[in-house]
């Protein structure tokens with residue numbers, strides 16, 4: 001299958017009943033009780049309840065507004081990622097609710113930080129098909 005400039009083999013696709021169940025499966029597979037999961041508020045509200053209900057801890061690195069656009073705080077992200085307690089990051093790409101379509105540079109920088117620190121990125125891309133003209137969604 002080829003979409004969004006991304007070639008995906010059929011054997012790489014697993015079906016989940018919905019997005020939150022997919023996230024739950026990843027949390028169960030890659031984290032344990034009490035581990036931290038990094039999220040970037042403001043973000044889809046179910047992320048918060050869902051992390052707490054699964055006995056994981058929220059690790060928050062808020063987005064910030066710059067020139068009318070939300071940006072990631074990469075210093076804050078690195079600080080949390082370097083804490084061995086934090087094992088996973090929920091990325092929202094594009095980001096609900098702020099509507100940011102993350103750039104290749106944003107995704108690369110986030111990926112490098114998480115790769116260096118061993119943080120597993122779980123990217124929720126449910127809104128990938130909904131972008132304004134002139135903005136290109138890039139699968140993480």
Ligand SMILES: Cc1ncc(COP(=O)(O)O)c(C=O)c1O
Pocket residue numbers: 017018019020021044092096124126
């Ligand atoms: C970012 C995000 N993830 C997940 C969901 C819900 O997905 P599902 O109902 O498939 O669990 C929503 C719904 O608004 C959403 O905005």
